[in-house]
Amino acid sequence: MTLPLLALVKTRTVLLDGAMGTELMARGLPWGTAPEAWNVERPDVVKEIHGEYFAAGADVVSTNSFGGSALKLAGHGLGDRTYELNLAAARLAREIAPAGRYVAGSMGPTGKFLKPQGEFTEEDFAAAYAEQARGLADGGADVLLIETQYDLREALTAVRGARSVSSLPVFVTMTFNSFPRGFFTLMGDTVVRSAAELEKEGVGAVGANCTLNSEQMVGCVRALREATALPIIAQANAGQPAIGPDGRVGYSQGLEDYVRFVLEIVRSGAGVVGGCCGTNPAFIRAMARKLREESS
Amino acid sequence: MIKDELLRSMNEAIVAGDKGAAVALAADAVRSGANLLEVIEKGYVPGLQKVGELWEQGDYFLPELISSAEAMKAAMAVLEPELDRNKIVARKGGKVVIGTVEGDIHDIGKNLVASMLQAGGFEVFDLGADVKLERFVEKAEIVGAEIICLSALLTTTMTNQRRLIGLLRDKGLRDKYKVLVGGAPASRKWADEIGADGYAENAVAAVKLARTMIGQG
Numbered sequence: 001m002t003l004p005l006l007a008l009v010k011t012r013t014v015l016l017d018g019a020m021g022t023e024l025m026a027r028g029l030p031w032g033t034a035p036e037a038w039n040v041e042r043p044d045v046v047k048e049i050h051g052e053y054f055a056a057g058a059d060v061v062s063t064n065s066f067g068g069s070a071l072k073l074a075g076h077g078l079g080d081r082t083y084e085l086n087l088a089a090a091r092l093a094r095e096i097a098p099a100g101r102y103v104a105g106s107m108g109p110t111g112k113f114l115k116p117q118g119e120f121t122e123e124d125f126a127a128a129y130a131e132q133a134r135g136l137a138d139g140g141a142d143v144l145l146i147e148t149q150y151d152l153r154e155a156l157t158a159v160r161g162a163r164s165v166s167s168l169p170v171f172v173t174m175t176f177n178s179f180p181r182g183f184f185t186l187m188g189d190t191v192v193r194s195a196a197e198l199e200k201e202g203v204g205a206v207g208a209n210c211t212l213n214s215e216q217m218v219g220c221v222r223a224l225r226e227a228t229a230l231p232i233i234a235q236a237n238a239g240q241p242a243i244g245p246d247g248r249v250g251y252s253q254g255l256e257d258y259v260r261f262v263l264e265i266v267r268s269g270a271g272v273v274g275g276c277c278g279t280n281p282a283f284i285r286a287m288a289r290k291l292r293e294e295s296s
Numbered sequence: 297m298i299k300d301e302l303l304r305s306m307n308e309a310i311v312a313g314d315k316g317a318a319v320a321l322a323a324d325a326v327r328s329g330a331n332l333l334e335v336i337e338k339g340y341v342p343g344l345q346k347v348g349e350l351w352e353q354g355d356y357f358l359p360e361l362i363s364s365a366e367a368m369k370a371a372m373a374v375l376e377p378e379l380d381r382n383k384i385v386a387r388k389g390g391k392v393v394i395g396t397v398e399g400d401i402h403d404i405g406k407n408l409v410a411s412m413l414q415a416g417g418f419e420v421f422d423l424g425a426d427v428k429l430e431r432f433v434e435k436a437e438i439v440g441a442e443i444i445c446l447s448a449l450l451t452t453t454m455t456n457q458r459r460l461i462g463l464l465r466d467k468g469l470r471d472k473y474k475v476l477v478g479g480a481p482a483s484r485k486w487a488d489e490i491g492a493d494g495y496a497e498n499a500v501a502a503v504k505l506a507r508t509m510i511g512q513g
Binding site for chain 2 (some may be wrong): 031076249
């Protein structure tokens with residue numbers, strides 16, 4: 001019998017996967033195509049990527065559904081296929097997951113704003129996330145991972161949407177920028193306020209992902225640790241996008257430099273770690289090695 | 297001569313993002329026959345500059361920036377018809393065509409830049425997101441724009457910023473427009489590499505850059 005993911009977090013550091021979109025692009029996903037479409041059109045490719053992350057040592061893979069909220073899919077004309085594409089996303093990850101490993105249903109931001117900055121109500125957002133959560137839950141996700149949130153109000157709305165259709169544990173990562181006065185989301189939400197509000201909403205774990213590189217993430221995790229007793233998730237970017245000598249776009253923080261900070265992230269209080277933009281299975285393999293060294 | 301107190305109230309209305317106050321003060325200025333250029337340049341514009349400073353130092357965030365830009369636009373909507381009626385030419389920022397490049401549906405950053413440019417006095421033609429490259433050129437030609445702003449959030453779609461410059465070159469229009477690029481993966485180095493005229497890291501910097509481009513820096 002597999003421990004629930006939240007129980008596992010209490011016993012040891014849990015390893016998540018890394019980037020999905022760039023892996024799909026590397027396998028031919030044309031720009032402009034919704035990555036979620038490939039859950040149905042090219043399921044073999046999506047499974048292969050999940051398989052590589054599991055093989056690299058990830059305990060948890062996140063489904064290919066980052067842009068799978070009904071509102072985001074609507075931008076690709078796929079809004080009415082939200083349930084189907086998310087169901088497929090979770091099923092694919094479930095099918096390839098070895099025994100004892102986990103599937104997190106990825107739920108990224110809608111890309112829209114609530115009133116007054118935007119035109120949407122909290123009810124609109126909750127419904128868009130609920131439809132996604134329903135697909136992910138029915139497809140066999142172990143937890144729902146609401147990620148890369150830049151607006152605390154949207155994150156809270158997403159949690160409520162997920163809760164309205166599913167009893168799965170909900171994890172939330174916000175994306176913070178580093179300022180002289182501390183870490184803030186795009187909307188100005190602080191780490192302290194984000195953690196407090198999300199904790200009050202009953203989420204299972206909170207954290208930070210994207211935007212920050214692994215060195216900056218150390219400070220952000222420290223701030224989170226001071227703000228909450230919940231398990232903390234940290235998924236840093238591999239630096240900033242940069243143009244390589246071959247003219248291709250890569251990320252500025254190389255693998256060695258990236259993983260150098262992994263143990264510090266863990267020691268600062270993160271119980272769930274993984275990668276974000278610019279990372280790939282090789283990063284996760286290197287992180288797995290670091291974590292093994294630490295625990296042995 | 298307008299009372300300093302009134303100019304200060306205008307300034308404060310923009311800094312506070314108080315659209316109602318910004319509009320009421322503008323209407324008062326029109327009614328009292330005040331020098332509207334002075335109202336704009338000494339009352340409202342410094343407020344927007346202050347907002348930019350607060351944003352850049354991390355005291356203001358997106359909601360405040362949007363509120364202030366909206367207050368500014370609302371005040372200008374009251375003042376501009378009066379300027380036109382009196383044949384007064386305000387310092388115009390020029391025409392900008394802006395959009396997120398094709399293949400990319402992310403538009404938060406682009407919308408913010410468009411809003412700030414508009415608040416900063418530019419005439420903005422926003423083509424939206426996932427915009428075919430040809431449309432940028434067509435629109436710029438039709439409206440007689442000086443500047444084309446290209447946004448991209450993805451490392452995979454930013455290459456379309458490079459393609460647009462190639463497209464302008466092919467059409468023999470490269471020197472006719474200033475091409476500015478932005479978005480999370482873009483950088484000054486990227487702009488140099490693809491031969492763009494400039495890169496701005498954020499919406500406030502974008503307005504400054506656009507001003508420099510048209511010789512108002």
